[in-house]
Amino acid sequence: KAGVTQTPRYLIKTRGQQVTLSCSPISGHRSVSWYQQTPGQGLQFLFEYFSETQRNKGNFPGRFSGRQFSNSRSEMNVSTLELGDSALYLCASSLGAAGYEQYFGPGTRLTVT
C-alpha cells in the first residue's frame, strides 16, 4: 500500500500571501489530521477531518483552515502568512474515527520570508 503523500514537499512564500497544502491519505483511510512541527513548539495538532467533517481543532488562529474531499484527500490553507508560520506541516491518516494508529506523511516544509 502506498503511504501518505503530501504536496508540495517544499514551499517558499512571502509574508501576507496565502498557501494551500495537499494530503492524500493511505487508501481506505478516512481520517486525516494535520500537525505543525517547529523547533520551538514541537508537534502541535491543527485539525482533524473524518468523512469530510472537521471533528477536532487545535489552538490555532482562524487563518488556518482545512477541508476534506469525498475521496478522503485533504487540503489545509493558511491565509495572510506570518514569519512564524514557517514550519514542517505534517499530515497523518487513520483508518477510522477514534484512537486508530496514525501514519504520517513526509511533510511540507513551508518557509515564509
Add this chain to the structure above:
Amino acid sequence: QQQVKQSPQSLIVQKGGISIINCAYENTAFDYFPWYQQFPGKGPALLIAIRPDVSEKKEGRFTISFNKSAKQFSLHIMDSQPGDSATYFCAAGYAGNMLTFGGGTRLMVKP
C-alpha cells in the same frame, strides 16, 4: 492545557545498551499512547502504541511500560543500534485522532 512531558531531551547510549525515554501526562481522559520515531527530513513513523488496560507491550526490541496510577509511560529500546539514532516522540490521544505530543528525545547510539 493538556500536556505530555517527555524526558530526557537528549540521550547518548552505547551500542548494545538500553535506551529509556520517559513521558508523563496530566489528562486522565487520554486512552491511547503511541511512540513515534523521526529521522531528519522524514515524517514521524509509528513504532509502538499501548492502551491503558495493559501495563506493558513489547514489539521486537521496543517495549512500552505503562503506569496508569502514576500517569507515566516509557519506551525501552533493547540492544540499541546506531540505526536507532533518531528523535523519539511520545504522544497521548483521546476524542478521536487528536494527539498531544511530548517535546521529543534526540537519541544517539554510539558504535
